[in-house]
Amino acid sequence: MKTRKFELDHLLKWQNTLDKCIRCGYCYEHCPVFKHTRWESDAPRAKLIMLYGLLSSQLEPSEYMAEKIFSCFNCQQCVAACSSGVPITEILKDARADFAGTQFDTTGTTSITGSGCANCLTCVRACPHDARYFKDGHIVTDPVLCQSCGICMALCPNQSASATQTYGTDRIYLKRMITDFLQKRGAKVIVFGCNWSYYPDMQSSSYDMESSSYLSVYEQPDTEYKILINMCGGRLKTPLLLDPFLENAWGVLVACCPDGECENDGNVRAAKHVKRLKPVMESLNMNPDRIELVQIAHGDKAGFQNAIDKFMDKIRKLGPLTDEVSMNEQIRDAKSHI
């Protein structure tokens, strides 16, 4: 493939802004990529330092560097946490624009099209960022526009849309988290929380004067429910929503953005999955109220907590799943037919 010369066309305008980063490191613990690897080089601050190195000619561009630049879920938690108001994800987008199409072009968390693509254009139609298009007989991704939201991966009928790096946001990881949690004593409910709608603020809490008004994932008692962060509600597929029941969960709560507020329209898809699951549950003699979808506005932690509390009250009344049916075989069977 023909490549273009690497130029700092888009990044140049950020030169002064990069100096605004006081390098406090507050962004680290908010970044899903850093939290997965625990290498500083994967933290948002590090990416800004790397870009500074490029702009000041102290670093040469490399594929290694490009891999870091293309590895970002655009969750903007770093931007929310930044003590200096640096628009980190905007800068990274321009960095991607400079790297894309050069010899250092890599894909990171952005989506790619693998073998088995039927050119059905489902992903092209569904992509909320217009990042997927048909070119020269293949479906390709614009790595600058792609926000790594994963909608295409969730929808692709052939599992051809994928990413080379997932940093713990893939369904296999989520499944492992589900199993790990539900094996704990007293565990009852899995809550799927959307990264864009509440997680940034929830995680911003720390032990300080504001902690009592915050709902932090760390502050929740890991006894009855666990919030699993999915990058977008749209990535939740019906079989994944059934997985907790295979591990004897009493219920599943799916939280996503209100109508019109999801950048990816992922909430619409999440709602469809939940709606689709209810008759399946009924056919299994499970109370369909054991799964519920709630829409929570961005940053509304109190609303989220209220929704969880309400759901927990309901689930406690319903009791454990084993009282209703002997489930596993039937759920597995139902999953295979979804």
Added chain:
Amino acid sequence: MKTIDIPRLKEIVGEHNVKDNPADLFIYGSDASVHRALPWVVVRPDNTEQVQAILKFADEEKIPVITRGAGSGMCGQTVPLHGGITLDMKQMNRILEINPPDVYCRVEPGVVDDDLNLALKPYGVFFPPTPASSRAATIGGEIGNNASGVRSVKYGATRDSLLGMKVVLPGGKLLTLGARTRVEATGYQLHKLIVGSEGTLGVVVEATLKFVPIPKFRCLGMANFDRLEDAGHAIADIMSAGITPSMLELVDNVAIKAVNKTMNLGLPDVEAVLLYEADGMVKEAVDYEINAMKSICAKHSGEGLQSSYDAKERAKIFMGRKKLFPALSKFSELHASTSLADDMAVPYSKMAETARKIHDVAKRNNIIMTAYGHCGSGCMHTKILMETTHKDQWESARRAVAEIYEYVRSVNGTTSAEHGIGLSKAAAFKAEKADSLDIMRKIKKAFDPNNILNPGKMMDAPDDWVTATDLRYMVED
């Protein structure tokens, strides 16, 4: 640069825990200070045995070792002045024991402060030093710098909460220091010596920390002062009145203007704002302290007095202080906020005069400085806003920093309250502690005869911080 046996390091910690890509080295060459110098390799140990093996290897080869937590230090403590191995401790982040009956916990050094507090919360207790960077800062880094935060006025700094530790010396020897008891009079308190040693004496691999109960009641108050001096008098009166605030913060007019300009929070355009907080298990006791502080503020012409127990209200009152950093960053397109002369401590009676002095020095040297801080602990923070690409601004900053420290010494203040010395404050530190530098160097030699641990810092750092390393900014000639 010395050749380093990277395969040997990979044998010790595993291939995936060693990084020597130029991009990684560049990243690990910075912290939150103005400095930059690159390590030769970054190594991430997982356990004590690996740390011992690395320090044995490095001591034999006489390779510098720079221990690093979150890299959020503000004075260049983790910037490898002479290259070497950066020892990234973030992987050693296990909480080893929480022991409520004996009121202590044991943790590895890479545990993040907030994560420890979240683990302690179910027991109704917390680890109190809590610096502002607690979301990122590691316990190891807090020990290295004797970190503290807004509540140090009541709960003290890291040293006050540390009971003991395990530390690896160059050569790999493991020492167990301190005890698990509340008091100890068993010879030299070497664990207290390690606190604040900035990685120059040993590598902490385990810390035994005490914790305190989470207070049931917390009340935050605010007072506005037309004159900085009135706020200063209120601070001195509060601290000498037998009251123990859990927080006493000063915010100056430069900060207020910056917050109002960039955030439109509508703060009163006064010379100073005081934020005062009390906490405790009994509401009447908290009421008593809050009312006493309120009366003292009123006596010194404090206006707009308000206070609240409600978390949301408290967050609102604290908003101006909380938004200070982003406000300073957005203050002007051309200016960047730097950490220099940023955490001196002075006697209470000198707080207002110090803030005034900082403003005067800034004006004379054509830079912008704000003065704020944990005045209940005597700690005065500043940020210097300057055009970092201009060489003459660095000359101005150099002069301003020197003048401020000279003043701080003249009023019997100290160079650093909570951020440490590193490279940026070495000259002021050496001037302040001139008569004890020799004994400090001998202590360093006793722990680290080959001078491999964070060499060239504190008493051994260059006098001129501007040229000590490359500056991390693009400075035009």
